[in-house]
Amino acid sequence: MSSPSSSPSFPSFSSLSSSGTDLxxxxxxLRPWSDAETTAVVTGTRQPHWAAxxxxxxxxxxxxFTAEHPQARGPYGQxxxxxxxSGLVVGAIGLFWPPDEGSVEFGYGIVPSRRGRGxxxxxxxxxxxxxxxxxxxxxxxxxxxxxxxxxxRVLEKAGLERWSSDDKLARFRVTAPER
Numbered sequence: 164m165s166s167p168s169s170s171p172s173f174p175s176f177s178s179l180s181s182s183g184t185d186l187x188x189x190x191x192x193l194r195p196w197s198d199a200e201t202t203a204v205v206t207g208t209r210q211p212h213w214a215a216x217x218x219x220x221x222x223x224x225x226x227x228f229t230a231e232h233p234q235a236r237g238p239y240g241q242x243x244x245x246x247x248x249s250g251l252v253v254g255a256i257g258l259f260w261p262p263d264e265g266s267v268e269f270g271y272g273i274v275p276s277r278r279g280r281g282x283x284x285x286x287x288x289x290x291x292x293x294x295x296x297x298x299x300x301x302x303x304x305x306x307x308x309x310x311x312x313x314x315x316r317v318l319e320k321a322g323l324e325r326w327s328s329d330d331k332l333a334r335f336r337v338t339a340p341e342r
Contacts (some may be wrong), residue, residue, distance in 0.1 A: 165181065168218070171236070174323075176222065176331050183237065183292060184284060184292055186242070186289050186290070187247075187291045188285050188286070188288075189247075189285070190246065190247050190282065190285060191202070191244055191245060191246065191247060191282060191285055191287055191289070191295075192223075192244075192245040192247055192250065192282060192292065193242040193243070193244060193245075193256060193286060193289060194243050194245055195236050195237070195238070195240065195241070195242050195243075196225075196226065196229050196236045196240075196241055196242065197236075197257075198233075198244055200226075200243060200252075201226050201229050201230050202230070202234070202283060204218045204222060204223055204226035205223070205227055205230050210252075211323070212245075212250055212251055212252060213252045214249075214251045214252060214253045214274050214276055214277060216274040216275055216276050217251070217252050217254070217274050218255075218274075219254075219274050219275070221255065221270075221272040221274055222255050222272060222274075223253070225231075225241050225257065225270075226254050228241075229241050230313055230339060232240060234260075235257070237260065237295065239256060239260045239266050239267075239293075239297055240257055240258060240260055240329055241257030241258075241282075241299065242255065242256055242257050242290075242291075243255055244256055244271075244282065245288050246282070253273060253274050253276075253277040254271065254272050254273040254274055254277065254282070254283075254286070255271065255272055255284065256270070256271035256286045256287065256290050257269060257270065257271075257290070258271065258290065258294055262300050263298060265299050265301040266300075266301070266302040266319075266336075267294055267297075267300055267302070267303055267304070268303055268304050268305060268306070269287070269303060269304075269305055270305065271283055271286060271287060271290075271292070271317075273286075281320075283314075283317040283321075284317050284318075284320035284321040286324075287305075287317060287318065287321035288321045288322060290303075290304045291321065291322065291323070295339045295340070299337065301338060301339045302336055302338050302339070303323070303336065303337055304323075304335060304336040305318055305323065305334075305335050305336075306331075306332045306333070306334050306335070306336065307332065307333045307335065308331060308332060308334065309328065309330075309331060309333055315335075318335040319335075322337055323335035323336060323337045324336065324337065331334055
């Protein structure tokens, strides 16, 4: 087990949208789930602005969770990942709010048709940088099943460090840069 390293800079969080809610990166928009989007996923109502393979199973789980817990869609909550070039929803990412003693966990998923393009680490870097803007947050973490080595690589590319593991999970974290 190693100690957490200093946080790298997270340049892919370029700005907030003019609405102040969307996180913008070079290629993605991370947008809070709306009531309409949540309902469409939960009810299986196909939307024209979704990638052909959206929603994936994890997206349905998150939509169901946010339908039951609307506060999970707040500014530091769950978001859809939108490909800027096409305008299509290609996944989801979000913080599991509120933090616990300054640490907040996050999760993400990209639909199979958009994997391998670097979207997951780009979205993760942006969300981590945004999490560090929240008062009191000093650590962002994620757990990954060992059966999913691609997700471990995503977290490493996003600047997180593996600090612990057991028979089933690898635990990753990054600490806030000095302020």
